[in-house]
Amino acid sequence: MVAGPAARPAARLVLAAGIPTLVAAVIFATSVGAVSIPQTTVAASIFRHVTFQGEGGAGAADTIVWQVRLPRVLLAGMVGGTLALSGATYQSVFRNPLADPYLIGVASGAGLGAAIAIVSPLPLNYYGFGYVALFAFVGALAAVALTYELARSGRTVPTANHVLAGVAVSAAATAATTLVMMLNEAKAFVVFSWLYGDFTTSSWEKLQLASPYVGASWVVLLLCTHRLNALQLGDDEAATLGVRVERLKIVTVVVASLGTAVCVALSGLIGFVGLIVPHACRLLVGPDNRVLFPVTLLFGATFLILADLGARMVLAPQELPVGIITAAAGSPFFLILLRRQRRGLP
Amino acid sequence: MNTQLSFEGVEVRLGGRAVVSGVTFELGDGEVMALCGPNGAGKSTIARAAAGLLPAAAGAIRLRGSALRSVSPGERARTCAYVAQQPAAPPGFAVRELVALGRLPHLGLFGAESPKDRAAVERAMERAGVFSLGSRPIGELSGGEQQRVSIARALAQEPRLLILDEPTSNLDLRFQASILGLVRRLSRDEGLAALVVIHDLSLAALFCDRLLLLADGGIAGYGPPAEVLTAPLLVRTYGTPLRVLSHPECLSPVVVHSLTGHPHIANQGGEA
Numbered sequence: 001m002v003a004g005p006a007a008r009p010a011a012r013l014v015l016a017a018g019i020p021t022l023v024a025a026v027i028f029a030t031s032v033g034a035v036s037i038p039q040t041t042v043a044a045s046i047f048r049h050v051t052f053q054g055e056g057g058a059g060a061a062d063t064i065v066w067q068v069r070l071p072r073v074l075l076a077g078m079v080g081g082t083l084a085l086s087g088a089t090y091q092s093v094f095r096n097p098l099a100d101p102y103l104i105g106v107a108s109g110a111g112l113g114a115a116i117a118i119v120s121p122l123p124l125n126y127y128g129f130g131y132v133a134l135f136a137f138v139g140a141l142a143a144v145a146l147t148y149e150l151a152r153s154g155r156t157v158p159t160a161n162h163v164l165a166g167v168a169v170s171a172a173a174t175a176a177t178t179l180v181m182m183l184n185e186a187k188a189f190v191v192f193s194w195l196y197g198d199f200t201t202s203s204w205e206k207l208q209l210a211s212p213y214v215g216a217s218w219v220v221l222l223l224c225t226h227r228l229n230a231l232q233l234g235d236d237e238a239a240t241l242g243v244r245v246e247r248l249k250i251v252t253v254v255v256a257s258l259g260t261a262v263c264v265a266l267s268g269l270i271g272f273v274g275l276i277v278p279h280a281c282r283l284l285v286g287p288d289n290r291v292l293f294p295v296t297l298l299f300g301a302t303f304l305i306l307a308d309l310g311a312r313m314v315l316a317p318q319e320l321p322v323g324i325i326t327a328a329a330g331s332p333f334f335l336i337l338l339r340r341q342r343r344g345l346p
Numbered sequence: 347m348n349t350q351l352s353f354e355g356v357e358v359r360l361g362g363r364a365v366v367s368g369v370t371f372e373l374g375d376g377e378v379m380a381l382c383g384p385n386g387a388g389k390s391t392i393a394r395a396a397a398g399l400l401p402a403a404a405g406a407i408r409l410r411g412s413a414l415r416s417v418s419p420g421e422r423a424r425t426c427a428y429v430a431q432q433p434a435a436p437p438g439f440a441v442r443e444l445v446a447l448g449r450l451p452h453l454g455l456f457g458a459e460s461p462k463d464r465a466a467v468e469r470a471m472e473r474a475g476v477f478s479l480g481s482r483p484i485g486e487l488s489g490g491e492q493q494r495v496s497i498a499r500a501l502a503q504e505p506r507l508l509i510l511d512e513p514t515s516n517l518d519l520r521f522q523a524s525i526l527g528l529v530r531r532l533s534r535d536e537g538l539a540a541l542v543v544i545h546d547l548s549l550a551a552l553f554c555d556r557l558l559l560l561a562d563g564g565i566a567g568y569g570p571p572a573e574v575l576t577a578p579l580l581v582r583t584y585g586t587p588l589r590v591l592s593h594p595e596c597l598s599p600v601v602v603h604s605l606t607g608h609p610h611i612a613n614q615g616g617e618a
Contacts, residue, residue, distance in 0.1 A: 097437070226457025230450050232436040233499075240397045241503070242423030242451040287438040290457050 011285040011295075018298030025302045026077065029309045030069045034317060037061050046070065072202035073305055075210075076322070079199075079263040080273055080304020081297045082214050086256040086263075087274020088281075088296045089221055092228040092289060093249050093256075094148075096159045097279070098337060101260040102271035104162060105169035109143025110136040110257075110264035112173040112180070115191045119184040133213070137261035143169050144257055194268045196321035199308050210262050217259035218297065224252050225289035232287065270304070270323045272330020277303050279337065347374045348410065350507040350539040351396055351426075355405035358388075358395045364403070365391045366563040371556075375506070376537040378529060380550035380571075383560030384584055389543045390431065392560070393511045396541055397428035410506070423451035426507040427500035431515070431543075433492055435484045441495050442480040445471055448502030467502050474498035474528060490521030497528065508532070508540045515545060522546075526553045547601040551575055552593070559583060575599040 027046070031039045045065045083101055090099035090106075101107045117135035150165035151157045177195070181188040227248050230238040235245045263270070277300040278292065285291045304322070307329070311322040349372050357367040366388035373379050381389045394400045395407060398414055407414040409425055417425075427448070436444070448470065449463045471477040474497045479487065484495060493513055500508055510529070514522040530553050532538045544550045550557055551571035559567040559574050561583045567574035580588045580601060587607035591600045605612050 095436075223455070226450060226453055229457075230447055232439070233434045233444075233447060234430060236394070236397075236399055236430050237428065237434065239399055239419070240423060240426070240428035241447065242418075242420040244419055282438060286440070286443065287436065288443060 011288070011291040014281075014285050015291060015295050015298075018295055018302075022077070022298050022302045022305075025305045026070075026073055029073045029076075029305050030065055032309060032313065033064070033069060035061075035064060037065060041065070071204050071207055072199050072308070075202040075207055075266065076199050076304045076308040077301035078207065078210065078214055079267050079270065080277075080307075081301035082217065082259040082263050083270060083273040084277035084296045084300025084303070085218065085221055085293060086260045088278035088289070088293055089228070089252050089256040090274070091278055092231060093252055094157060094162060095232065096157070096162050098159060098163050098275070098334070100272065100275035101256075102170075102269065103275065103334075104166035105143040105147045105173065106140045106257055106260050107264055107269050107271065108170040108173035108177070109146075110140035110261040111195060111269050112177045113137070113139025113142075113261070114265050115177045115180045115195070118191050118194070119180055119187045130209075133210075133262050133265040136265040137258055139173070140257040140261040140264070141254065143173060144253060193321075196268055196323045198268050198321060199311075200319065206266060210266055213262045214259055217255045217262075220255045221252060221259075222293055222297075224248060225293045228252065228289045229287075268321075268323065270326055272326045272334065273300060273304055273307075275337070276326075276330050276333050279333070347376065349374050349408075350410055351541065352408045353392070353396070353405065354408070356392075356395065356402045356407055357404040358391050358400050359403040360391065360400070364563065366395075366560070367404070368564055369405070369560075370565070371558055371568060373507070373539050373541060375539055376533050377556065378533050378540045378542065378554045380554035380557045381541060381543045381560065382545070382547055382550055382557060383566070387560040388563045389560055390511050392558075393428070393509050393541060393543050397426060397509050398422050399428070420451050423503060425505055426509065427503040427505035428509045429493075429496045429500050429511065429513065431511040433496035435487075435492055437485055439484045440481050441476055441484055441487070441498075442467065442471070444484050444495055445476070445498045445502050448499040451503060466504060470498045470501035473501055473532065475524070488521075490517045490524070493517065493521070493525055494528070497525070501532070506537075506539060508538055509542075510540065511543045512545065513542065514549065522549060529553070547575060547580070548593075548599070551598045551600070552596075572597075572599055575601060 027039050027042050031037050031042045041061055042065050045062045049066055087100045090101065090104060091097055113135035114132050117132040122131045147162065147165045147169045148157060150168065151161040153161065181191050227243050230241045230243050231245070231248070239245050278296045281292055281295045281299055285295050304326070307325045308322045310325045311320045314320055351373040353369050353371050356369045357364050359365065369392060371379070381392060383389055391400065395402060401415060409417050409422065414422070446459065446467045449459060449466060452463060453459065468477070471480065474494045476491065476494050476498050479491060479495070484492065487495065497510070497513070508529070513525050517525065526549065529540050529542060533540055542554065554571060556569060557567070557571045557574045558565065559579070566583045567579055575590055577588060577590045580590065587604035589602055589604045591602060592598070593600050603611060
């Protein structure tokens with residue numbers, strides 16, 4: 001199952017294929033729904049809008065595409081890309097192939113922070129998005145630090161310890177989140193429906209609010225890829241290659257946690273994206289983060305767009321939380337990785 | 347000849363305790379220095395301090411004449427390469443990909459490799475004798491091959507100074523000879539300075555120009571191997587009976603256990 005380095009398709013080819021694949025996924029996901037809209041109409045409508053050729057030329061279809069479906073599809077893409085990129089970052093920094101925002105407790109910590117913000121008297125409208133994201137960010141950082149400290153033995157952090165500590169921190173954060181909900185029954189349903197991953201309230205405003213943070217996290221992480229490569233040699237050898245190891249770790253973990261926290265604030269807890277996507281991409285393009293990170297970003301976006309489409313369509317007209325779709329795909333994947341890890345395979 | 351590395355009365359502390367102190371030596375272009383001594387004498391500590399991984403608590407470490415602590419990490423990485431005792435074999439990396447990591451200090455903001463970088467990687471692989479392994483996963487290689495790959499990664503940095511921490515300790519006799527032969531050749535042909543931590547005194551005596559013998563964090567002896575490796579000094583340093591013979595082909599010192607004092611290590615009970 002391990003694709004040897006010689007069997008890898010040209011990494012740049014995969015990277016190049018990622019962009020049209022993502023565009024196709026966006027158009028396809030936008031065309032499917034209660035009202036089916038031909039893909040050509042979708043493409044034409046998007047083209048008109050992005051080239052500023054006026055609004056509303058095509059009436060109802062245009063409204064559905066531009067006001068209803070496209071924001072949701074793009075938000076799912078943004079969250080998917082960010083979670084996948086954060087997962088790839090944690091995997092690199094902790095040298096732990098099982099690190100995922102969900103598995104190492106970051107997402108649950110962010111969830112707890114966000115739940116506290118939601119039930120608090122702080123205003124919960126679009127202007128309140130800042131509070132939810134801020135609390136989620138603080139929760140994410142606290143969880144990542146706590147997990148790391150719990151798992152540490154001396155100067156090393158064994159992979160299995162790290163995941164176990166993540167499970168413990170996640171459980172504690174989830175329990176605390178439940179408590180927060182119980183104590184605030186009035187808002188419990190808001191927290192609950194959001195917690196399991198929800199893109200139903202997507203809008204251009206949400207995208208606008210989130211994109212500076214998310215965009216900044218992408219740029220910083222993509223600029224650190226070659227240094228993160230060196231980290232795979234171990235801290236000492238990375239330091240002798242000119243990497244300021246502690247600074248690199250702190251910057252990338254904080255930035256990845258910021259991205260995760262914004263995603264959690266936007267759409268709740270969506271697990272396993274950060275695990276499945278980087279791993280699948282690594283099998284395709286190899287371990288070089290300079291290629292792996294952009295590929296992961298593109299395919300993470302594509303993956304969550306399709307997962308959200310599944311969430312909309314499987315029980316239509318009823319909607320499933322998208323977190324259930326990703327968990328259904330991700331947990332068998334995780335178990336396979338765990339077994340391989342035990343046998344010392346990549 | 348330029349001095350690449352110098353220690354002047356260096357003390358290194360770990361957890362508040364002075365692990366080595368009063369260490370003074372110089373290492374110039376084309377020189378190979380062996381760092382020897384009993385377990386816990388501070389060999390790896392000196393290697394790590396020389397690589398900039400540990401600060402000097404007292405004294406001065408200089409890299410090409412400048413205080414090591416004032417040299418930027420990038421500049422240091424373009425001058426000095428270090429291979430740890432247990433070189434990493436990160437899963438999923440092919441040999442060529444691992445060697446290419448050595449180009450990091452030469453890459454620009456976006457980390458893209460130029461044709462010059464790719465040529466340097468190929469040259470490093472050729473010199474370390476791992477060119478034919480290029481696309482093999484690093485995890486599949488033997489210990490000796492992995493060690494060579496790590497040295498190739500260090501050579502891809504195009505350093506003037508190479509620091510190797512126990513490069514031969516896990517290798518069989520053939521790989522020991524091939525790794526040390528490689529270091530010797532690089533110093534002779536390219537003027538590379540090398541600092542090599544090594545346990546085996548006889549092997550050290552064969553390939554190094556100078557030998558630094560450590561005992562309890564201080565210098566017990568420093569100079570050409572034939573001058574340092576004398577029986578009385580070694581017996582004192584290692585606290586076990588030893589004898590020094592001459593290599594039958596080149597008169598280089600060969601250190602063996604003496605049976606006088608502890609005959610029980612011999613299979614004949616020392617009576618022969």
